[in-house]
Amino acid sequence: MSAKKVTLKSGKSFDSPALFVNARTKKEAHLLKETINRYPINKDHDGLNQIDGIVVSAKDYHKVSPFLAKKKLKDFGEGHYSIDDRILIIDPSSYLPFMGTRQDKEAFCNTVAEWIPELQNIINQITVIESQKTKIEKYMSEIYPLLDVRVIQHFLEFQIENHADILICPSVPLSSLRMIKEQIQKMGEMNKQGGILLKTIFQKYKEPRDLMNLVALSPSVLRPEYFEDIKDALVQGKPDILGIRLMNLNEKNVAETKEFLRFLKSLVGTKIPIFVFNVREFGYVTFCHGSSVISMPIARSPYTTRIKGGEKPPREGNYYHPIGMIDYSYQKLYGKIRANNYRFPCHCEICDAFDSLLKVDKSYWNDFRKIHFLLVKNVETKEFRKTKVPLKVALKDKFGRSEKTGYVTFLDLN
């Protein structure tokens, strides 16, 4: 399979299939920049040259922005693919008032505090409601009217003024099967308003940008009878790119996952490039069903899970096993590689440099595993771009040798 070059209106480009990474914290942005600068391309390794874009949530932007320098760093020479040469996407994350953790909701409210000052209070009032049904109805009746054309304008302006290469129109998530018609309608309205604003008042902006309509959806609400309605709502405002943010995908639910992939495939008919946000290795499956770009969080699960009994997660985070395509906890990895003199099961630049698990200081472990994750993802992306067989065949082979054998069934939808 040969990679296809896609150039955006901003002038930046990416090769499809492409992998973008999410930078959520100051630390992650710092590590990303460090890794890009520390591991330049050489004959044995490819650094992070295959990662073409960075996705930042608007709520995290102020934390991450110091590392997304606007000026090109001269020290690294002309051919250096620096962090600011890569595509920047600032996701409004407007699904957050409706779903997400309390901290995320608070961070979102702080971001929009000037535009929707009453939002935090409303969310606080709704959060204490016990009935899920009433909660969703309240969210819709109280928050939908606040997400008007002004909010869309502010979000688009925020993205333009922070040099995003693709503008995302804020919209509401599809989270409830019972209320899906109303949610689709509101999403369509917001997308249409975003498109109109971009063609009217945003004409004053010098640099043209691509517009993306993004739907945040929980696959459990997808039913074939709504595919057309969702598609119609997504293409309102004539976007250049379509985006899907997956919320709480349960990969073990084969029927639900296949339904999502069928929906993705149905979007291919629009002939608009599709980005899939918030996925891990499952994202590779979506390449076979029409997506051009996937975005991944750095070495963490894309979905929030509640830990039973209120236990704190271990301080040492998970290590991504490049063959197994699975995350191992520190303790599990320790046990697994004991027989091999604690040598890492990986040949990325940083694993080669440290060689053994015992040589990595525990205080550096989390940085180490994140850098390892980025470097391995770079290698995987390169593999998919350079494979000589169709991507589906290459993925069958890769998943077949990993612990993600279940993904093989998703490569064919029949």
Next chain:
Amino acid sequence: MLEIQVPEVLQKSEYLKLPPSERELYVREILRQTVRKNEHGVTIGLLAKRLPFDSRTIEKHLSILTFTNEIYAVKIGNTQLFLPNSIPLHPAKKQSFETENREYIAYVLQNRLGEFVFIQEKKKTEFTEEVGGGILIPLADFKGFVKFLDSFKKDINKFKISG
């Protein structure tokens, strides 16, 4: 009854929520796009029927667009017809001259009154550019206009030396 083509517009209740300065920009851009879509011209009455703006707002913005020469008006009996002015004869006949925060773009264009050289000013900031004024010079008189500018330049130089 004549039908005119209009672009997609926001509902009145939505556009009224925009801040005043953005609202002005929005109305002007919708009118600009509408006049461009209707090469044979539009009237204020037709616009007021199809767009969610009242006729006084439309009249105000059409007069601004006429002043900047992006559109022009022709009087036919009691009716004033507004026509698009920015159709360059050929893309090659478009050149621009940039200063620090302004850009002057010269086009050769044709409308039903003849062929013209259209010079349009755009004001630039870090992120934005806005249409400033614009002048139309009949193509046949353009040589004379350049001579006039040239002699004006000489006068300025003399003024500088003597002053």
